Amino acid sequence: MADAQFEPKIIGFLCRWCSYTGADLAGTSRIQYPPNVTPIRVMCSGRVDPTFVLKALVSGADGVLIAGCHPGDCHYQQGNYKALRRYRTLLKLLDQFAIERDRVRLEWISASEGDRFAAVVKDLTEKLKALGPLQWPANWEEDGGRIEALESIVLEHEEAMEVQP
Amino acid sequence: MSTQPTASKKTAAAAPPKGKLALYWAASCGGCEIAVLAINEKILDVAAAFDVVFWPVAVDAKVRDVEKMPDGSIDVCLFNGGIRTSEQEYMAHLMRKKSKVLVAFGSCAHEGCIPGLANMSSREEIFNTAYRDTPSTENPNGTRPQHKTKVPEGTLHLPVFYDTLKTLDQTIPVDYYLPGCPPEADNIWAAITAILEGKLPEPGSVIGATTTVCDECKRQRSEKRIKRFRRTWEIIPDADTCLLEQGLLCCGIATRAGCGALCPQVNSPCIGCHGPNDEVHDYGTRLLSALASVIDSNDPEEIDRIIEEGFPDPVGTFYRFSLAASLLRRKKRSTNGNGTGGATV
Numbered sequence: 264m265a266d267a268q269f270e271p272k273i274i275g276f277l278c279r280w281c282s283y284t285g286a287d288l289a290g291t292s293r294i295q296y297p298p299n300v301t302p303i304r305v306m307c308s309g310r311v312d313p314t315f316v317l318k319a320l321v322s323g324a325d326g327v328l329i330a331g332c333h334p335g336d337c338h339y340q341q342g343n344y345k346a347l348r349r350y351r352t353l354l355k356l357l358d359q360f361a362i363e364r365d366r367v368r369l370e371w372i373s374a375s376e377g378d379r380f381a382a383v384v385k386d387l388t389e390k391l392k393a394l395g396p397l398q399w400p401a402n403w404e405e406d407g408g409r410i411e412a413l414e415s416i417v418l419e420h421e422e423a424m425e426v427q428p
Numbered sequence: 429m430s431t432q433p434t435a436s437k438k439t440a441a442a443a444p445p446k447g448k449l450a451l452y453w454a455a456s457c458g459g460c461e462i463a464v465l466a467i468n469e470k471i472l473d474v475a476a477a478f479d480v481v482f483w484p485v486a487v488d489a490k491v492r493d494v495e496k497m498p499d500g501s502i503d504v505c506l507f508n509g510g511i512r513t514s515e516q517e518y519m520a521h522l523m524r525k526k527s528k529v530l531v532a533f534g535s536c537a538h539e540g541c542i543p544g545l546a547n548m549s550s551r552e553e554i555f556n557t558a559y560r561d562t563p564s565t566e567n568p569n570g571t572r573p574q575h576k577t578k579v580p581e582g583t584l585h586l587p588v589f590y591d592t593l594k595t596l597d598q599t600i601p602v603d604y605y606l607p608g609c610p611p612e613a614d615n616i617w618a619a620i621t622a623i624l625e626g627k628l629p630e631p632g633s634v635i636g637a638t639t640t641v642c643d644e645c646k647r648q649r650s651e652k653r654i655k656r657f658r659r660t661w662e663i664i665p666d667a668d669t670c671l672l673e674q675g676l677l678c679c680g681i682a683t684r685a686g687c688g689a690l691c692p693q694v695n696s697p698c699i700g701c702h703g704p705n706d707e708v709h710d711y712g713t714r715l716l717s718a719l720a721s722v723i724d725s726n727d728p729e730e731i732d733r734i735i736e737e738g739f740p741d742p743v744g745t746f747y748r749f750s751l752a753a754s755l756l757r758r759k760k761r762s763t764n765g766n767g768t769g770g771a772t773v
Binding site for chain 1: 492495515548575587712728754757758762
C-alpha cells in the first residue's frame with residue numbers, strides 16, 4: 264500500500280487564536296515543512312464538529328489535524344476541553360470502523376509555537392505516508408456480479424411468467 | 429363505520445378518479461407493513477381514495493404486472509426497507525420508474541436502520557454467521573447461497589447479496605421520507621392526508637417535524653454535566669428530570685421530533701429511530717458531539733474512563749438506526765485497496 268510517490272492530503276482545522284497564528288509564525292519564520300496540509304481557520308477547536316472530520320475523510324483526505332490552544336488557554340475558556348472530549352470519543356468510534364488512530368490528530372499549538380506546528384505537520388505527513396491512501400468511498404463499491412444479476416432479472420421474468428400462446 | 433356506505437356513495441356519485449397506491453418492502457422486518465394497518469379504520473378512507481395496485485404482503489399482484497404498467501402510472505409508492513440484494517435494487521428502480529411520488533417509508537428505507545448495522549461486517553462474515561457458526565446451523569458441506577445453480581431442468585437464480593446495505597436514496601431518487609421505526613400511525617395518516625390534499629412539502633424533505641425530541645419532552649432540563657453514563661437497568665429514573673441529566677444515554681437531543689417523545693415519557697431513553705433533525709448530515713457524529721461535550725471532566729484519563737464505560741459500543745450507540753446513511757456508511761473492508769473486494773463469496 265505504502266507508495267513512495269504517495270503524497271497524503273491533510274485537512275487542518277486550526278483555531279483562530281492560537282494554532283492558526285502558530286502556523287502563520289511557521290511561515291513568517293520560514294520554517295520548512297511538508298506542503299500536505301490544507302489549513303481551515305475555525306474560531307475555536309471546540310467548533311470542530313466530528314462531522315467535519317468524517318466529511319474530510321470521506322471527501323478524499325487521508326488525515327485530519329485539529330489544533331487548538333493549550334489547556335487553560337482557550338479564548339472561550341472551555342472550547343478546547345470540549346474538543347478533547349469529542350476527540351477521545353471519536354477515536355473510539357474510528358477504531359470500530361477500522362480507521363487508524365494515526366489519521367486523526369488533536370494537538371495543542373500556541374501562537375508562539377511555529378516550530379511545533381511545522382514538527383506536527385512533518386510527523387503527521389510521515390505517518391500518513393506509511394499508512395497509505397485512505398480512499399474511503401472505495402469501501403462502498405459492489406462487485407460479485409451485481410450488474411449481471413440486475414440485467415438477468417427482466418429476462419427471467421419474461422421467461423418464467425409469460426403465458427406462451 | 430356507519431358513515432362508510434355514504435362515503436362510498438358520495439365517491440361514486442362525484443366519481444373522482446381513484447389514485448393508484450403501491451407498497452413494497454425490501455430489507456426490513458415487516459413492522460412498517462403492520463404500521464400501515466395501525467391507522468385502524470382510516471385504512472377504509474385510504475381504500476376509498478386509492479386502488480392498491482401492488483402490495484405483496486396483502487394484495488395478490490405480480491412483479492410482471494407492475495413491469496407492464498405504463499411509467500409513472502402509480503400515484504404514490506410507499507417503499508420500506510433498505511437495499512441489500514440485486515432483487516431489491518431492481519424493485520427499487522422499477523417502483524421509481526412506475527411511480528409519480530415515491531416515499532422512503534420508515535427508518536430502513538430512510539437510513540438503513542437495524543439491517544444497516546450489518547455494514548459493520550462483510551458479506552463473508554455475515555454468511556459465516558448465518559450458514560456456519562450459529563448453534564442451530566447444520567451445514568456439513570458448507571453450502572452457501574449461489575447466484576446461479578444448475579439443475580437438470582435448467583439454471584436457477586438467487587439474488588446477489590451485496591457487501592454493503594444501501595439506503596433507498598443511495599439507490600434511486602426519493603421524493604419524501606417518512607421517519608420512524610416504524611412510523612407512528614398519526615404521522616402516516618398525516619402524510620397520506622397531505623398526499624390526498626396535494627399539500628406536500630418541498631420535494632426531498634422529511635415529512636413531519638423539523639426540531640428534536642427534546643422539544644416534545646416534558647421533563648425538566650438544566651445544565652448537563654455527566655460524570656458517569658448509566659445503563660437503563662442501573663437506575664430507576666426520576667419521572668420529571670431530563671433522562672440525560674440522570675446519566676441515561678438519551679438520544680433525544682439529536683433526534684428528529686414527531687413521535688411525541690414516546691420513549692422518554694415512559695422512563696425509557698430515546699434511541700434515535702427518527703434519525704437526525706433538519707440540516708444534520710451525520711446523525712452519529714452530532715450525537716457524539718453533544719454527548720461527549722457534556723462529560724464533566726478536563727482530565728484525559730478520566731475522560732477516557734467515562735467514554736469507555738459509557739459508550740462500550742460507539743457505533744451501536746451513535747448509529748443504531750443510521751449507519752448505512754452515515755458519512756462512512758460501513759466498516760472499512762479488509763480487501764479495500766487490492767482490487768479483490770467481496771469477490772470471495
